Amino acid sequence: xxxxxxxxxxxxxxxxxxxxxxxxxxxxxxxxxxxxxxxxxxxxxxxxxxxxxxxxxxxxxxxxxxxxxxxxxxxxxxxxxxxxxxxxxxxxxxxxxxxxxxxxxxxxxxxxxxxxxxxxxxxxxxxxxxxxxxxxxxxxxxxxxxxxxxxxxxxxxxxxxxxxxxxxxxxxxxxxxxxxxxxxxxxxxxxxxxxxxxxxxxxxxxxxxxxxxxxxx
Amino acid sequence: xxxxxxxxxxxxxxxxxxxxxxxxxxxxxxxxxxxxxxxxxxxxxxxxxxxxxxxxxxxxxxxxxxxxxxxxxxxxxxxxxxxxxxxxxxxxxxxxxxxxxxxxxxxxxxxxxxxxxxxxxxxxxxxxxxxxxxxxxxxxxxxxxxxxxxxxxxxxxxxxxxxxxxxxxxxxxxxxxxxxxxxxxxxxxxxxxxxxxxxxxxxxxxxxxxxxxxxxxxxxxxxxxxxxxxxx
Numbered sequence: 509x510x511x512x513x514x515x516x517x518x519x520x521x522x523x524x525x526x527x528x529x530x531x532x533x534x535x536x537x538x539x540x541x542x543x544x545x546x547x548x549x550x551x552x553x554x555x556x557x558x559x560x561x562x563x564x565x566x567x568x569x570x571x572x573x574x575x576x577x578x579x580x581x582x583x584x585x586x587x588x589x590x591x592x593x594x595x596x597x598x599x600x601x602x603x604x605x606x607x608x609x610x611x612x613x614x615x616x617x618x619x620x621x622x623x624x625x626x627x628x629x630x631x632x633x634x635x636x637x638x639x640x641x642x643x644x645x646x647x648x649x650x651x652x653x654x655x656x657x658x659x660x661x662x663x664x665x666x667x668x669x670x671x672x673x674x675x676x677x678x679x680x681x682x683x684x685x686x687x688x689x690x691x692x693x694x695x696x697x698x699x700x701x702x703x704x705x706x707x708x709x710x711x712x713x714x715x716x717x718x719x720x721x722x723x724x725x
Numbered sequence: 726x727x728x729x730x731x732x733x734x735x736x737x738x739x740x741x742x743x744x745x746x747x748x749x750x751x752x753x754x755x756x757x758x759x760x761x762x763x764x765x766x767x768x769x770x771x772x773x774x775x776x777x778x779x780x781x782x783x784x785x786x787x788x789x790x791x792x793x794x795x796x797x798x799x800x801x802x803x804x805x806x807x808x809x810x811x812x813x814x815x816x817x818x819x820x821x822x823x824x825x826x827x828x829x830x831x832x833x834x835x836x837x838x839x840x841x842x843x844x845x846x847x848x849x850x851x852x853x854x855x856x857x858x859x860x861x862x863x864x865x866x867x868x869x870x871x872x873x874x875x876x877x878x879x880x881x882x883x884x885x886x887x888x889x890x891x892x893x894x895x896x897x898x899x900x901x902x903x904x905x906x907x908x909x910x911x912x913x914x915x916x917x918x919x920x921x922x923x924x925x926x927x928x929x930x931x932x933x934x935x936x937x938x939x940x941x942x943x944x945x946x947x948x949x950x951x952x953x954x955x956x957x
Contacts, residue, residue: 596827
């Protein structure tokens with residue numbers, strides 16, 4: 509079974525040479541730390557930077573330089589700043605190659621819910637609806653089950669949707685899955701996790717190929 | 726040259742009234758118009774509608790207006806960092822319109838650019854699309870969104886000249902440029918106000934035509950929400 513860092517490491521393998529990548533808040537933010545350093549990749553943060561770098565050292569903290577999670581960051585060589593309309597122009601116009609974000613629920617048809625629990629929690633969708641409404645390649649990073657042990661990979665989402673039929677891939681603490689023809693297709697198992705365990709933790713329809721390799725982290 | 730400079734925040738906020746709709750730049754606490762917000766708190770204008778990506782934190786930014794219950798309605802994309810906000814929203818004291826961040830930016834830009842409405846895929850199939858016109862373009866469904874209408878836009882820029890030309894810094898730019906000229910009156914506060922001619926016209930982000938009033942801001946706190954650092 510993977511921890512959050514393990515999930516981030518596995519997703520980092522999906523980041524390819526020449527990609528512009530948008531990282532959501534939480535586990536996705538960690539992905540930047542594990543991308544191979546022999547490829548050219550730029551990270552976009554929707555609050556208006558392309559070429560986001562690591563956290564600053566104490567003496568380089570700048571209140572005017574943050575990411576979408578409101579964390580202080582740095583700008584890499586070749587970075588650029590822009591306004592929010594242009595930032596979402598980049599996203600809506602599909603100039604960003606890969607979007608990685610968290611979710612509360614994903615359905616087998618690729619629907620995603622991640623912004624609201626009616627009557628309990630409303631944080632807002634931020635940029636998530638724009639991202640999932642336009643991005644070509646959307647990877648969800650999340651735990652396979654919630655704190656109560658219930659599956660987050662469902663036949664249908666029960667929470668208010670963020671987007672419809674948009675998720676391409678899901679990386680959880682148990683597995684890597686792809687959305688194919690309205691089902692979750694199991695691609696890889698986390699180290700030490702059996703197909704049976706994944707089946708048990710997946711409420712939605714799961715397609716299990718004859719061979720399911722273990723992830724290489 | 727047309728001079729937009731005013732000498733104080735009092736002068737800059739002249740005409741602000743109860744019940745108005747305000748746009749406020751900033752992302753989180755980054756690039757918020759601190760001086761104008763503090764003045765709005767002091768003026769105690771009530772029943773206002775705020776268009777702003779976020780709602781500040783409990784004791785800073787728009788949180789100060791929330792605490793005094795000056796805000797009737799918030800139009801935002803993300804409000805996760807403010808406990809008082811969540812309390813007022815769940816108890817229905819505060820009306821809240823949550824809208825996708827790109828749609829928020831584009832509705833500002835549309836107002837700025839004289840475009841009454843546009844179509845976007847963001848929010849299709851979700852509760853955001855309820856009651857909105859849907860049309861297919863290139864085989865994909867989009868929903869119609871309209872330009873905002875606002876009375877004042879409160880903007881924070883890094884540098885500006887007396888003619889209202891503006892330069893922003895880092896990610897403090899965010900919603901500020903797209904709100905300039907998107908309301909009836911655009912009020913800009915800057916960290917450094919200079920004479921016309923001192924800013925290189927090649928590096929102006931927003932031309933003065935979008936600005937009605939500009940003033941020299943003071944005492945910027947620039948509070949950081951998530952101070953994240955690495956070791957040397």
